[in-house]
Amino acid sequence: MWMAGISLMFVFAAALASTARAAPESFAELAETISPSVVNITTSTTVAGRTGPQGIVPEGSPFEDFFREFQDRNGQGNRPRRSSALGSGFVISEDGFIVTNNHVIEGADEILIEFFEGFELPAELIGTDPNTDIALLKVEADRPLKFVNFGDSDTARVGDWVMAMGNPLGQGFSVSAGIVSQRGRALSGAYDDYIQTDAAINRGNSGGPLFNMDGEVIGVNTAILSPNGGSIGIGFSMASNVVTRVIDQLQEFGETRRGWLGVRIQDVTDEIAEAIGLEEAAGALVTDVPPGPGREAGIEAGDVIMTFDGVDVADTRGLVRQVGETNVGKTVRVVVMRDGQTQTIAVTLGRRETAEAAVPAAQPGDAPDVPEELETLGMTLMPVTDELREQLELSAGAEGLVVTDVEETSAAFEKGLRAGDLITEAGQEKVAGIEDFTAQVDAAKEAGRKSLLLLVRRAGDPRFVALSLEE
CATH class of the missing domain: 2.30.42.10 (PDZ domain)
Incomplete structure (x- = not known):
């Protein structure tokens, strides 16, 4: 019996080993393959000149006039200055479309792209999406450019090997490797779907690609969590399946066009579920229906949205993302729970960018003036x-x-x-x-x-x- 137990344990351990993916001996071949499509980005911005010797002497100091005269003699008065910043990006087509972060190029007067082979080209800004921090650039080259393809970020698993490449701290074309630490991270945006990785990401890596072992881009390196500004192994890349939808719209329209349902919502807690008779805390509870597609279709405050366009709604974050990723003008079926029964409502989606910042609160009728407590x-x-x-x-x-x-x-x-x-x-x-x-x-x-x-x-x-x- 004892020997049989040992044999069984050995077989089980061998089975586990066979299912685990071995660590690559080297990332060199992958790095050589994808390097020509990764770029360094330098931006230049005009900054207004100082109106006085701020930061040198306190305002109102008797030395203020002296230092102002000193700055003027040295040509540092109110003259506009040039400020530069560094970032990363990657080529997605042979005709010169380049993806990076919006915060890398935001406010830039000039954008210069440095390629791995050593040449440089100016870039034109095609469009940006601050909500996902994605920007699309275009360069004109006299030859086809080497590019990389997007992969399916939904297939990335926690523990998979990944490689990041970019321009950390201005060092240029630097490679780091790690694993997928977690999926589906949200930082601050309604459309967030970040891949967390321990591959080293530092300042200057922003906008660079996160590759899987097949050389496909599964994320755009965007942010780090750090107490000191340097990598501590907690980096975030916007998932490629979010990025590709944004890029498609920027290429076609120069802007994003997201679906808009026109309702205000909140998550269903366990207590709310019990109060309205739901078996589990799921869906999105409608708190208000201002003028818009939802009201026109018949959605009411107090409805719990259970499914949207055939997909179960887990929470408000999932619903916001799904609505935003649905085409403007599409008529979708929305299943709501109302008074203990489900109803299916057909809603024709509007455009969120048009409606944003123009959603009034609902205004019920007059209330009786009864001064009782x-x-x-x-x-x-x-x-x-x-x-x-x-x-x-x-x-x-x-x-x-x-x-x-x-x-x-x-x-x-x-x-x-x-x-x-x-x-x-x-x-x-x-x-x-x-x-x-x-x-x-x-x-x-x-x-x-x-x-x-x-x-x-x-x-x-x-x-x-x-x-x-x-x-």
Whole structure:
């Protein structure tokens, strides 16, 4: 038995070894293959001259005039100066299209591309997308340029070998290798889908490619996490499947054209799911539907978007990305959960870039002026009055219950409710007065709910809060 156990362990270990991909003996062949398509980028920007000796003497100092005269004698007065910056990029077509980061070329007057073979060419900016930090450049060469292809970033696995190449700290055409540390990282943008890697990425690597072992670009090196500005093995590359969609639009239109559903949303928490009767915390909860495609199609505040264009919605981040990646003008099927039942709504998407910064808040009708108060669930509530509208700078048509006080030891306070908040819905029903609110509390308790879903507005911005009914 003992020998049989040893044999079984040996076979199991051998099986594990056979499934693991061996570390490459060398990256030299890959580096030689892809190097000619990677470029160094130098930008030049005109910076306005100084208006005085800032940084030399304090403003108002008796020495200020002396140092100003010294600067003028040496030609350093208000003369504009040239500032340069370094970055990386890579060629994606033989006719000279080049990908880099938007922050590498942002505000540049001149863009100069240095190729691995040693020649330089000026570049024209075709278009940028600040949301994904991607820019597309074009150079005119007298011969076909060597280029690289994009790979499928969705097939990259945690632990796969990757190689980065670029212009770190101005050293030029430098290679580093590591593995995929994690997938699907988000930093700050709505469309973020970063590959995290421990391949060394430093200043100047921005805009350079992250290669898989087949020599395909699976990411654009964009950012690092570091306490000192240098690589500590936490770098981020925007996934190629995001980049390729952006590049296609920049090539065709010179700008991005993202789909727009026209709803405000928030994630479904466990408490919200329980409050509205969902089996699991999934989907995207609609908090507001301003004028736009969603309202025209019939989506309502309180709907939970479960699927979009045939794809399950896990959370708000996933929905925003999927909507943005869908063609403007396409009619899609949106499945929502409303009042415990699913409904399918056909929505024709608008364009986000056109609608952005022009989305007004929803404005319900007039509220009755009933100056009575209700103390419940750790809050003091009062219907909207003309005086409260003026104090809180509410719209003329705002209706609901104003939170006038919140007990600091209450669950309401822990959930972020504060004096001045406006509750417009309770239990997914509009509330115009005290009776409406108490009726929804009673209905939730009779239904065996442990919490009540509130739609709360602060400075016009809506959000849902699931408030416990257990006092």
